[in-house]
Amino acid sequence: MHRSIVLLSASLITLTANAASAQNATPRNLILFVPDGLRGRIVTPQTAxxxxxxxxxxxxxxxxxxxxxxxTMANGSAMASGHYLGDTGTFSNTIYTGYSSGPAGDTVVPFIENDAVLGDIDEHFSGDYLNEETILKMARAKGFSTAAIGKLGPTLLFDHTDRGKNTIVIDDSTGGKTGVPLSDEMKEALTKANLPLVTTPRGDNSKAGDAKTPGTTSANVAQQAYMADVAAKVVLPMFKARNKPFVLVFWSRDPDGSQHNTGDSLNTITPGINGPTSMAGIRNADNNLAQLRKALDELGLAASTNIMISSDHGFSTISKESKTSPSAKISYDDTPKDFLPMGFLAIDLAKALNLPLFDPNNKNAAVADNAHPRAGNGVLGKDPTKPDLVVATNGGSDLIYIPGKDRKLADRTIKALLEQDYVSGLFVDDELGNFPGTLPMSQLGLKGKAVTPHPQIVVNFRSWSSGCESRPIARCRLRIPSCARARACMAVFPAAIR
Ligand SMILES: [Zn+2]
Structure with a gap:
């Protein structure tokens, strides 16, 4: 079920400036609070x-x-650096790196929400795979105190080359084997505040469930209580004592984690992410924010601190059915009948292109006819070490890489994709030229000076409304059955519909 819910775009940005001090030359403090996967319009005085x-x-x-x-990682890279993804090279949560990453499990398609994997990719790309300055790096260069606390992956990204030497980093891995080390100052301060040196695990909230077992019905409360305590009781007092301005990033895994793993609707799309578990996740993030604000008040920092709140993306429930996909007509041990299996895109393309399919998450083993790739990723071609085509599976959209930049292969791939009912927008590398039914990748800011390989095709999966209760957006004019509802409209790349 981990990939059974897809995130969509909808973000909220708000800002407080308590004192009318725009003219004041004194540097102000900043807290960037990111409720991961929060749909902006769900925020009300009741819900959050x-x-x-x-x-x-x-x-x-x-x-x-x-x-x-x-x-998360794609938007996190932009929030951390102010650059489009074409520059940051963080095209999704799973990307093709062009080399086999050991810490990711010896695969060319690593899942990068992992501190060890980020370190490995940095090392491979001359010490800085993002190849852009990040805001925490710039802030500490100007003498600010800096900290990033929260979800594994985006948290480290905000000062990934420093790896905890100057910027305080607390994420899921803190205190574990792959975590970024704590400074002696932090260890001492945590101990003094009676807080553990190891991040509290997610517990029940990490239970993703599967096609037979529902996922969690608990929000990520215990882990985030630890993180909020570290911020409120240790980091903010420490920053105040230093008497210097600061930037603190707090990246709340909720509601994203609870929405992904929600056990509220097994194999059905309602209530989906509108169920009680997701709502508890929203409230959990909100409680963390309230705790940070209270700490600012108590420390006398409220008037000098701006708070910016922005989710990285929104969220939507996914349906796994398809009438056109060859992969849905095969039966698998772990997939309900007529549902798309993990790796459906790779399976369908292997068939349509008549190319052998190998599993990059299983030592490049050939994928048998009634099996699917373990993590959904696939390498296609006669030689898996020199693939003709790579599918990096992510969820709401997948990335296709054609390392040889073969235009004919791209053309055949696009034609095969356009026959599938699950495909919506297709975005193609400008260098390959124009293809009917697609848009150039540059329109999404996906072309730039990234040092990681650029994908050749971005496949956006179709979405539609399951109800009409939300107010429609006038700008929404794509093929959406029955009603143009905000959520469905947001499912499509915003840049493409302008
Ligand atoms: Zn996210």
Whole structure:
């Protein structure tokens, strides 16, 4: 079920400036609070009172949206650096690196929400795979105190080349084998505050479930209580004592983690992410924000600190059915009948292109006819070490790499994709030329000076509305059955519909 829910674009940005000090030359402090996967419009005084208050009393950026719907690392790279993904090379959560990453399990398609994997990719690409300055790196160069606390992956990204030497980093891996080390100062301060040196695990919230077993019904409360305590009781007092300005990033895994793993609707799309578990995840993130604000008040820092709240992307429930996919007509041990299996895109393309399919998450073993690749990724071609085509599976959209930049192969791939009912937008590398039914990748900011390989095709999966209760958006004019509802509209790359 981990991939059974897809994230969509909808972000909220609000800002508070408590004192009218725009003219004041004194540097202000900043807290960037990211409720991962939060749909902006679900925030009300009832669902998320702390966020609603900041929005309603502060500045509300009503037209903000994610740069790349659905993926944490992609949007995190933009939030950390101010650059489009074409520059950051962080095209999704799973990317093709062109070399086999050991810490990711010896695969060319690593899942990069992992500190060891990020370190490995940095090392491979001359010490800095992002190849852009990050805001925490710039802030500490200007004498600010800096910290990043929260979800594994995006948290480290904000100062990934420093790896905890100057910027305080607390994420899921802190205190574990692959975690970024704590400084002696932090260890001492945590101990003094009676807080463990190891991050509290997610516990029940990490249970993703599967096609037979529902996932979790608990929000990520215990882990985030630890992180919020570290921020409120250790980091903010430490920053105050230093008497220097600071930047703190707090990346709340909720509601994203609870929405992914929700056990509220097994193999059905309702209530999906509108169920009680997701709502508890939203409230959990909101409680963390309230705790940070209370700490600022108590420390006398509220008037000198701006708080910016922005989700990285929104979220939507996914349906796994398809009438056209050859992969859905095969039966698998772990997939309900007529449902798309993990790796459906790789399986369908292998058939359509008549290319052998290998599993990059299983030592490049050939994928048998009634099996699917373990993590959904696939390498296609006669020689898996020199693939003709690579599928990096992610969820709401997948990435296709054609390392040889073969235009004919791209053309055949696009034609095969356009026959599938699960395909919506297709975005193609400008260098390959124009293809009917697709848009150039540059329109999404996906072309740039990235040092990691650029994908040749981005496949956006189709979405539709399951109800009409939300107000429609006038700008939404794509093929959406029955009603143009906000959520469905947001499912499509915003840049493409302007
Ligand atoms: Zn996210």
């Amino acid at each position: 009172p702390a966020m609603a208050e900041v929005r309603d009393k502060g500045v509300n950026f009503r037209n903000s949206h994610s740069l790349f719907p659905t993926f």
